[in-house]
Amino acid sequence: MSANKRTIEYNDQIVRQFMLASIVWGVVGMLVGVLIAAQLNYKFLNFNTEWLTFGRLRPLHTNAVIFAFVGNMVFAGVYHSTQRLVRARLASDFLSKLHFWAWQLIIVSAAITLPLGYTRGKEYAELIWPINIAVALIWVVFAINFFWTLGIRREKSLYVAVWFYIATIITVAMLYIVNHLSIPTSLVHSYPIFGGVQDALVQWWYGHNAVAFFLTTPILGIMYYYMPKAADRPVYSYKLSVVHFWSLVFIYIWAGPHHLLNTALPEWLQSLGMIFSLMLWAPSWGGMLNGLLTLRGAWDKLRTDPVLKFFAAGITFYGMATLEGPLLSIKSVSALAHYTDWIIGHVHAGTLGWNGFMAAGMFYFLAPRLWNTKLYSKSLANLHFWLGLVGILLYVASMWISGITQGLMLNGADAKGILNYPNFLETLQSIRPLMGLRIIGGGFYLIGFLLMAYNIGKTISSGSPVNGTFEVDEDEVESKPMGLIGAFCGPSFLYAVALVVFTCLWLFSGGVLGVIGMVFLFATVLVAVVHFKASGVTFGNWYDRLLQSSLPFSIFVLLAALVGGVVQIVPLVTLDRESVITDKIQKVYTPLELEGRDLYVSEGCYNCHSQMIRPFVAEVKRYGDYSLLGESIYDHPYQWGSRRIGPDLARVGGKYSNAWHYDHMLEPHRISPHSNMPNYPWLFKKSTNYASLPSKISVQQTLGVPFAPMSDEEIIAGAKAQAEAIAADLKKEGKEVDPDTQIVAMIAYLQQIGKSLDVSDTSGAVE
Amino acid sequence: MNVILLTVFVGLILVGFAIVLYFYCRASSYESSPERDSLMPLHEETVVAHRGSR
Numbered sequence: 153m154s155a156n157k158r159t160i161e162y163n164d165q166i167v168r169q170f171m172l173a174s175i176v177w178g179v180v181g182m183l184v185g186v187l188i189a190a191q192l193n194y195k196f197l198n199f200n201t202e203w204l205t206f207g208r209l210r211p212l213h214t215n216a217v218i219f220a221f222v223g224n225m226v227f228a229g230v231y232h233s234t235q236r237l238v239r240a241r242l243a244s245d246f247l248s249k250l251h252f253w254a255w256q257l258i259i260v261s262a263a264i265t266l267p268l269g270y271t272r273g274k275e276y277a278e279l280i281w282p283i284n285i286a287v288a289l290i291w292v293v294f295a296i297n298f299f300w301t302l303g304i305r306r307e308k309s310l311y312v313a314v315w316f317y318i319a320t321i322i323t324v325a326m327l328y329i330v331n332h333l334s335i336p337t338s339l340v341h342s343y344p345i346f347g348g349v350q351d352a353l354v355q356w357w358y359g360h361n362a363v364a365f366f367l368t369t370p371i372l373g374i375m376y377y378y379m380p381k382a383a384d385r386p387v388y389s390y391k392l393s394v395v396h397f398w399s400l401v402f403i404y405i406w407a408g409p410h411h412l413l414n415t416a417l418p419e420w421l422q423s424l425g426m427i428f429s430l431m432l433w434a435p436s437w438g439g440m441l442n443g444l445l446t447l448r449g450a451w452d453k454l455r456t457d458p459v460l461k462f463f464a465a466g467i468t469f470y471g472m473a474t475l476e477g478p479l480l481s482i483k484s485v486s487a488l489a490h491y492t493d494w495i496i497g498h499v500h501a502g503t504l505g506w507n508g509f510m511a512a513g514m515f516y517f518l519a520p521r522l523w524n525t526k527l528y529s530k531s532l533a534n535l536h537f538w539l540g541l542v543g544i545l546l547y548v549a550s551m552w553i554s555g556i557t558q559g560l561m562l563n564g565a566d567a568k569g570i571l572n573y574p575n576f577l578e579t580l581q582s583i584r585p586l587m588g589l590r591i592i593g594g595g596f597y598l599i600g601f602l603l604m605a606y607n608i609g610k611t612i613s614s615g616s617p618v619n620g621t622f623e624v625d626e627d628e629v630e631s632k633p634m635g636l637i638g639a640f641c642g643p644s645f646l647y648a649v650a651l652v653v654f655t656c657l658w659l660f661s662g663g664v665l666g667v668i669g670m671v672f673l674f675a676t677v678l679v680a681v682v683h684f685k686a687s688g689v690t691f692g693n694w695y696d697r698l699l700q701s702s703l704p705f706s707i708f709v710l711l712a713a714l715v716g717g718v719v720q721i722v723p724l725v726t727l728d729r730e731s732v733i734t735d736k737i738q739k740v741y742t743p744l745e746l747e748g749r750d751l752y753v754s755e756g757c758y759n760c761h762s763q764m765i766r767p768f769v770a771e772v773k774r775y776g777d778y779s780l781l782g783e784s785i786y787d788h789p790y791q792w793g794s795r796r797i798g799p800d801l802a803r804v805g806g807k808y809s810n811a812w813h814y815d816h817m818l819e820p821h822r823i824s825p826h827s828n829m830p831n832y833p834w835l836f837k838k839s840t841n842y843a844s845l846p847s848k849i850s851v852q853q854t855l856g857v858p859f860a861p862m863s864d865e866e867i868i869a870g871a872k873a874q875a876e877a878i879a880a881d882l883k884k885e886g887k888e889v890d891p892d893t894q895i896v897a898m899i900a901y902l903q904q905i906g907k908s909l910d911v912s913d914t915s916g917a918v919e
Numbered sequence: 920m921n922v923i924l925l926t927v928f929v930g931l932i933l934v935g936f937a938i939v940l941y942f943y944c945r946a947s948s949y950e951s952s953p954e955r956d957s958l959m960p961l962h963e964e965t966v967v968a969h970r971g972s973r
Contacts, residue, residue: 233960236960236964386961389953390953390954391953395937406926423923424923619967620964622962656929699956
């Protein structure tokens with residue numbers, strides 16, 4: 153080594169830690185997944201135990217596989233590849249350690265609180281507010297560590313993988329914070345600040361983009377680093393990656409409303425969600441093609457290299473899932489597929505195929521390199537691949553068939569509107585074999601994953617941990633970053649802004665302003681062309697310099713992702729919600745009903761029951777009048793749901809007697825033969841928490857829910873009086889019940905769902 | 920509906936803008952180059968034992 157060179161060691165210890173954590177949590181998350189899949193066919197697997205019921209374990213499964221398995225895998229991949237791509241050791245060992253241990257603590261907290269029923273009641277956003285704050289803070293730690301590392305980099309230009317990491321960090325922070333805005337009522341409970349339709353929109357803006365920016369963009373970044381590395385080929389087209397990156401970041405954020413098609417969400421938002429979802433197909437396939445074509449000339453390696461095998465299959469699943477996603481976002485297709493297992497199949501094609509296989513490929517790539525040894529067994533890795541592949545195909549195919557079957561049966565009605573299958577349970581019975589097949593598919597996948605864990609464990613035991621190194625020339629001249637002024641005052645950016653402004657002026661303002669806009673638009677084009685030609689300045693130069701400047705680059709990413717959110721979210725959430733309701737408005741809950749609703753949320757009932765009747769003949773015949781925007785306007789959180797494992801409950805209030813609900817919650821299968829709903833015996837023993845009600849109602853009032861002014865004593869007395877009335881009614885039916893037990897509050901809520909006031913009726917009579 | 924028109928319109932402008940810039944990009948000389956950048960993952964590296972295990 154020459155005198156002016158020194159060797160720098162990468163922080164690969166943190167990569168090893170995140171990788172091992174991902175494998176451990178992956179096993180846990182998938183095991184819970186197989187269990188809850190089995191619970192749907194064999195309800196005894198709920199064990200009549202509150203913390204083992206489907207409604208509480210399903211959020212544990214989703215959170216574990218998203219944030220624990222994929223989260224840790226992403227952190228491992230980002231930290232490993234970024235250090236090499238920017239030629240710098242991670243900026244802070246302390247922040248790296250803090251990131252790792254705090255993230256594991258967050259996961260453990262989630263694994264404890266979710267089964268205990270502490271939840272916010274929003275899919276993939278269930279964690280309670282103290283954990284939300286911890287997640288946000290640790291995400292900031294991750295961001296600081298990452299951007300600090302970019303700040304001390306020795307590689308001038310930012311490689312495409314790093315762009316995707318930047319987009320991930322910025323956008324996830326934005327989505328997570330907005331969707332988790334809540335006001336606490338206690339240490340373990342809060343209400344989201346948005347309610348009803350506003351909450352639904354914000355939730356799926358977040359929910360869809362959790363898929364986009366937590367499960368997709370970081371994995372694309374990982375693909376762009378590890379695929380060329382494993383194939384020993386440069387990425388197929390760097391220019392395609394530029395187009396693919398910016399269009400993906402810009403378009404993805406708009407697609408959220410496709411989760412709410414045919415609901416009470418305003419029509420313009422539904423159309424916007426559908427259009428952008430269809431547009432998303434192009435950039436998604438740009439990424440897929442770029443990944444697969446990187447294998448050009450190296451396809452033969454697939455036969456021998458398990459890493460490439462997993463990558464190629466993973467990217468193919470990405471392509472299939474991103475074709476299916478736009479298809480499902482077409483309103484008429486959604487009419488059939490929404491609320492059915494088709495969506496579950498679609499999601500698992502992405503998570504098992506794309507995330508799971510890319511993770512496996514990356515782990516098989518990393519393990520021998522991080523422990524300086526050879527992979528213990530290629531044969532085991534190949535067995536893992538085939539078990540996983542067969543598992544996914546069984547899973548996805550059975551869910552497609554199950555979803556289409558249930559969709560057709562539930563939507564089936566003759567010309568007179570008579571339902572072909574009036575009993576919901578008939579549809580459940582018909583998909584039971586397919587749900588059984590899903591358990592087998594999921595089981596195969598889990599066994600394959602366990603083989604990988606064993607294989608990597610043996611690999612580790614045969615080697616010893618090593619860290620990558622690189623040599624630095626002490627005389628290396630630091631590059632001059634572009635800086636904010638350079639980025640935003642560069643002619644390329646200014647011309648771009650001018651073009652957009654003048655075009656909008658031309659099109660959207662009449663008269664003189666319109667003419668000015670048109671003239672200036674053409675003038676700008678002319679000036680830009682002449683300027684670029686005369687000075688030799690080019691967009692390419694500007695973009696290359698931009699890639700050397702992480703801050704301006706990150707700001708552009710934020711702007712691209714922000715546009716969709718601002719256009720969709722701001723108009724709806726800033727509306728005076730009562731002012732747009734023209735027909736029916738939700739009746740405000742009584743204190744006891746509110747407590748019952750919190751129990752409904754806590755038990756995770758929304759995982760199986762929707763509260764949104766779509767305007768289709770079959771749905772109206774089956775469940776009642778279609779749901780209107782005003783009927784859930786005070787629901788914090790909204791409970792429209794996304795799946796109908798059981799029937800819709802939007803109009804269940806008053807449909808059955810109190811005694812029916814009592815029996816049904818105790819042993820559902822006795823009332824509804826063949827039902828797969830768990831028993832809820834603990835609701836008959838545990839006491840209603842009256843003391844929490846004043847604080848809950850105070851927060852609801854702060855959020856704009858028009859509760860009548862009541863003192864704390866009046867709130868509690870009112871709740872107890874209603875509980876006693878329900879208990880007395882149950883007693884008449886021969887059901888002895890303590891009025892202070894949770895089942896009474898739950899019945900109070902169930903009997904209230906769907907009750908609304910007619911806006912035009914000044915007397916305010918309950919419908 | 921106006922929002923959709925506006926969105927499609929702005930989207931088309933961006934697409935047009937991207938196409939124009941793409942051709943500028945093609946015609947320009949680079950400080951770096953996509954070819955060079957795309958080789959970044961292929962850098963060689965050496966390893967040393969992790970201190971905790973030495």
